[in-house]
Amino acid sequence: MNTPIDQARKLENVRYDIRGRILDKTEELEDQGHTILRLNVGNPAPFGFEAPDEIMMAMIRNLPTAQGYCDSRGLYSARTAVVQYYQTRGITDVTVDEIYLGNGVSELITLTMQALCNPEDEILIPAPDYPLWTASVSLAGGTPVHYLTDESQGWAPDFDDLEARISPRTRGIVVINPNNPTGAVYSTEVLQRFVDIARKHDLMLFADEIYEKIVYDGRSMTNLASMTGRDVLCLTYSGLSKAYRVCGFRAGWLAITGPLERASSFIEGIKLLANMRMCANVPAQHAIQTALGGRQSIEDLLLPQGRLTAQRDLAHSTLNSIDGISCQQADGALYLFPKLDVDKFGIVDDERFVLDLLESEKILVSHGRAFNWIEPDHFRLVTLPNTDDLATALERLGNFLSSYSQ
Ligand SMILES: Cc1ncc(COP(=O)(O)O)c(C=O)c1O
Structure with a gap:
C-alpha cells in the first residue's frame, strides 16, 4: 500500500509563508x-537582548511550586496583575x-x-497583517477579509x-497596534473610527497589542479597550514576549x-477550549506579576540614544539611502517595511527576491506578500541586530540591489 498520507483538507487555505x-x-x-x-523574526533574545533579572528570578524562585496544572484561565495573582495594569491604562x-x-x-x-x-463568518484583518490572524481565521473555518492600510x-x-468590505457575515475587526509589519501606531482619532464602525455595524474588535510598550520618540499608545465602552465587545491580546x-x-x-452577557455563549466556548488545553505554561505565568510592576526596563531601550531607537x-x-528603496519610519514595534521600486528591479515575485537575497548575501528577510500585502513590492526586516551588524547587512543589501534585476 503506497497511499499518500495527506494533511487535513482544512489546512488547504491556511497560509503561513513567513515560515515556509x-x-x-x-x-x-x-x-x-x-x-x-x-x-x-521579531525574537529579541538571539540579538543579545536579555530579560530583566527580576523576571528570571520570579520564574526561578517559583519553579518548585509550578509543577502542577493551574486554573485553565491562569494563576489568579498573574491575572490580577493584568487587571491592575489595565486599570492604569484606562x-x-x-x-x-x-x-485568560x-x-x-x-x-x-x-x-x-x-x-x-x-x-460563513468573515473577519476583517488589515493588509498587511501579522499573518497568524489570517491563518487562524482560515483554520477555524471562517473567511479572512483584508482591509487596506495606506x-x-x-x-x-x-x-x-474597510467599510466597503463589511457584509452581513462580518463578525469583527482585527486591529494590530502598534503594527507588525508596518510600525504604525494609531492615533486616538483612528482608534475612535474603529470603535464607531464597530458600534454602527454591531461588530466586535480584536486588539492585538503585543507591542504596546514599544513606541518610539516619546509617543503614547492608547489601548483600544479604554475607548470601547460597555456596548462593544473588545478582546485585547498582549503578553511578555516583546517588551520583556x-x-x-x-x-x-x-x-x-x-x-x-450578550457574549456569554462565545465566552463559554473560550472557556471550553481553555479547559481542553489544561492551562498555559505555569512557570512563565509567575513572571507576569513581576514584569508588570515596577521599573520598566524597555523604556531605556526606547530613549533617543537607546538601543532599539538607534x-x-x-x-x-x-x-x-539605497537607490530603489523607500521606507516609512516605524513609530512602534520592531520592524521596518520598506518599498521596492518594482519597475527598476523588474520584480514580479517578492518571494523570489527574498530567496535571491538569501542565496547571494546570506541575509534573511520576509517578503511583503507573506503578510497578505497586495503587491510584490515590500519586504520586512527586524531592527533587532546591533548597529554594526545592521550597517553591514544593509550595505550588503545595497550592493546586491545595485545590480539586481529579476
Ligand atoms: C502582531 C503580533 N501578534 C502576536 C504575536 C505573537 O506573540 P506571542 O509570542 O505572544 O505568541 C506576534 C509575534 O511576532 C506579533 O507580531
Whole structure:
C-alpha cells in the first residue's frame, strides 16, 4: 500500500509563508556551513537582548511550586496583575474572571478564532497583517477579509475600504497596534473610527497589542479597550514576549471587555477550549506579576540614544539611502517595511527576491506578500541586530540591489 498520507483538507487555505519555503532554504544553507543573518523574526533574545533579572528570578524562585496544572484561565495573582495594569491604562471595567493566560498571544488568537468562527463568518484583518490572524481565521473555518492600510498616510487604515468590505457575515475587526509589519501606531482619532464602525455595524474588535510598550520618540499608545465602552465587545491580546524579551517563555494574555452577557455563549466556548488545553505554561505565568510592576526596563531601550531607537534610526536612514528603496519610519514595534521600486528591479515575485537575497548575501528577510500585502513590492526586516551588524547587512543589501534585476 503506497497511499499518500495527506494533511487535513482544512489546512488547504491556511497560509503561513513567513515560515515556509524560505525557511527551508535557510536551513539548507546553514547545513552547508553558511552563516545566515536572520532578520525575519521579531525574537529579541538571539540579538543579545536579555530579560530583566527580576523576571528570571520570579520564574526561578517559583519553579518548585509550578509543577502542577493551574486554573485553565491562569494563576489568579498573574491575572490580577493584568487587571491592575489595565486599570492604569484606562480599561476600568475588566475583572479577573475575564482574563485568560495563554502560551503566548499566538495560542489565544487561534483559540478565540476557533471559539468564534462558523463557516460563513468573515473577519476583517488589515493588509498587511501579522499573518497568524489570517491563518487562524482560515483554520477555524471562517473567511479572512483584508482591509487596506495606506502607506502614504503612515500606514493608517483606509476606512472607506474597510467599510466597503463589511457584509452581513462580518463578525469583527482585527486591529494590530502598534503594527507588525508596518510600525504604525494609531492615533486616538483612528482608534475612535474603529470603535464607531464597530458600534454602527454591531461588530466586535480584536486588539492585538503585543507591542504596546514599544513606541518610539516619546509617543503614547492608547489601548483600544479604554475607548470601547460597555456596548462593544473588545478582546485585547498582549503578553511578555516583546517588551520583556522573553518570546520563549510563551506568556500572553487575553482580556475580554464590553457586553459580556450578550457574549456569554462565545465566552463559554473560550472557556471550553481553555479547559481542553489544561492551562498555559505555569512557570512563565509567575513572571507576569513581576514584569508588570515596577521599573520598566524597555523604556531605556526606547530613549533617543537607546538601543532599539538607534537601530531603528540607522536602518531607516540607510534603507532610504539605497537607490530603489523607500521606507516609512516605524513609530512602534520592531520592524521596518520598506518599498521596492518594482519597475527598476523588474520584480514580479517578492518571494523570489527574498530567496535571491538569501542565496547571494546570506541575509534573511520576509517578503511583503507573506503578510497578505497586495503587491510584490515590500519586504520586512527586524531592527533587532546591533548597529554594526545592521550597517553591514544593509550595505550588503545595497550592493546586491545595485545590480539586481529579476
Ligand atoms: C502582531 C503580533 N501578534 C502576536 C504575536 C505573537 O506573540 P506571542 O509570542 O505572544 O505568541 C506576534 C509575534 O511576532 C506579533 O507580531
